[in-house]
Amino acid sequence: MISKDERQFAIKEIIGAGAVRSQDGLRKLLKKRGxxxxxxxxSRxxxxxxxxxxxxxxxxxxTLQSAEELPLTSFGSQVISIVANETMVVVHTLSGGAxxxxxxxxxxxxxxxxxxVAGDNTVLVVPRSARRTPEVIEFLKTTLIKGIH
Amino acid sequence: MISKDERQFAIKEIIGAGAVRSQDGLRKLLKKRGxxxxxxxxSRxxxxxxxxxxxxxxxxxxTLQSAEELPLTSFGSQVISIVANETMVVVHTLSGGAxxxxxxxxxxxxxxxxxxVAGDNTVLVVPRSARRTPEVIEFLKTTLIKGIH
DNA sequence: CTTGTGCTTGCATAATTATACGACTATTTG
DNA sequence: CAAATAGTCGTATAATTATGCAAGCACAAG
Incomplete structure (x- = not known):
């Protein structure tokens, strides 16, 4: 029995090789690996x-995401806190991390x-509308701090 | 009536803005533009x-392909939009494409x-005279956008 | 003019991908 | 232990995307 993590690792290998054109094709390749x-x-x-x-x-x-668009994983640890008022979200980071x-x-x-807008250790995030602020906070917390993988 | 090239140009602009989550959503946005x-x-x-x-x-x-993954032959795909005021034309490109x-x-x-003058994702183009601006716009659109693919 | 070729597009539908739901398992809580 | 909670995954199916085909159009050749 192969664990979910092992499977996803295998998927990355297979996709990295560049020959996957459908999920069903991927399914068949994975089957060969057990x-x-x-x-x-x-799909999930x-x-x-x-x-x-x-x-x-x-x-x-x-394909896999290129290094450029990937760095969520390694930089989440830069984030110290995420706070907000009604109209703006402030992300505090380690020095130089903004x-x-x-x-x-x-x-x-x-x-x-x-x-x-980024300073040295502070990022101001402007929501589309004040009403969206809670969603933006939740989004940033989830993305930058919690569910990194 | 909008030409195929103009439509694909508009699609790049819209996608570049980052809010397209389905082809049908894109269809509706394009409809607003005529x-x-x-x-x-x-799909095609x-x-x-x-x-x-x-x-x-x-x-x-x-999203659009980033510069790294583009074949050398299709520079035109780097161009997202071409806009101008009376005296200057601004070509907006993908990040790093200017x-x-x-x-x-x-x-x-x-x-x-x-x-x-090129920045990272913006090129300023200076026409010989303000009166030539429309011609420059037309020239750039034709050269950079049409007949690329 | 007529025919032929190539390009574009819509329609209908095939093919593919995403997801609601329920079953099952493991883990935590009281 | 019992119950609650969280995570994983298959089934069935919804949702989305891709494509065969034919129509329409522009243009070149004869």
């Missing part, structure tokens, strides 16, 4: 590992966030 | 412009263009 799961599970796995579907002339394939965190937030392209 | 097409056409468009589907915690979204686009514009040696 991981028999359904397409439904793979691909979302969890942040897989990317790239369209191209010949139809497209899955730039990278702001960049990460920008790349998440949340529709609830208009923009960010 | 481009009424079916989901089938958008997205393949032709090499759009990318990125899975994430919140379900995923479309340098190469400015270089291309320089090499075209248009007599209507005095010079260019």
């Amino acid at each position: 991981a028999s799961v359904t397409q439904a599970t793979l 796995d691909l979302r969890e590992i942040g897989a990317v579907w790239v369209n191209s002339h010949d139809g497209g394939r899955y 730039g990278i965190i702001a960049e990460i937030i920008d790349r998440l392209k949340s529709s609830n966030i208009i923009g960010t | 481009a009424s097409v079916t989901q089938a056409t958008l 468009d997205l393949r032709e412009i090499g759009a990318v589907w990125v899975n994430s915690h919140d379900g995923g979204r479309y 340098g190469i686009i400015a270089e291309i514009i320089d090499r075209l040696k248009s007599s209507n263009i005095i010079g260019t």
Whole structure:
């Protein structure tokens, strides 16, 4: 029996090799490695590992996120706290960490966030509307602190 | 009536803004801009412009290919938008794409263009005269956007 | 003009992917 | 231990995306 983590690791290997063009194709490759799961599970796995579907002339394939768009994992530890008032969210980071965190937030392209400004250890995050502030807080906490993987 | 090139140009702008989560959502946004097409056409468009589907915690979204993963032949895909005021044209590109686009514009040696300045994702193009601005816009749109794929 | 070729698109539908739900397991709490 | 909670996954199916086909159009060749 292969664990979920092992399976997702195998998926990364297989996708990294560059030959996956459908979830069902991936399912068959995994079966050869002893991981028999359904397409439904793979749909969930691909979302969890942040897989990317790239369209191209010949139809497209899955890839992994490039290093540039990936750094959520390693930089979450920069974040010290996330606090807010009615109209603005403030993310405190380790000294010098604000730039990278702001960049990460920008790349998440949340529709609830208009923009960010970074100082040295503080990032101001501007919600689309004051009403969205709670959602933005929740989103940032989840993304930057908790569910990193 | 909007041409296919104009539509695909608009699609890049919209996707670049980061809020497209389905082809049908994109269809509705395009409709507001006067481009009424079916989901089938958008499926084809997205393949032709090499759009990318990125899975994430919140379900995923479309993005454009980053400079790194683009074939060298398709610089035009770097261009997201071309806008201008009376005296200046601004070409907005994907992150990191301004340098190469400015270089291309320089090499075209248009007599209507005095010079260019590139930032990271923005190129300023200076027309020879304010009166030439419309021609420069047209020239850039034709050269950088049409007939690329 | 007529025919032929290539391109674009909508329609209908096939193919693929996402998800609601329930079953099952492991873990925690009282 | 019993109950509550959280996590995983298959089944069935909903939702979304891709595509075969034919129509329409522009344009070139004869």
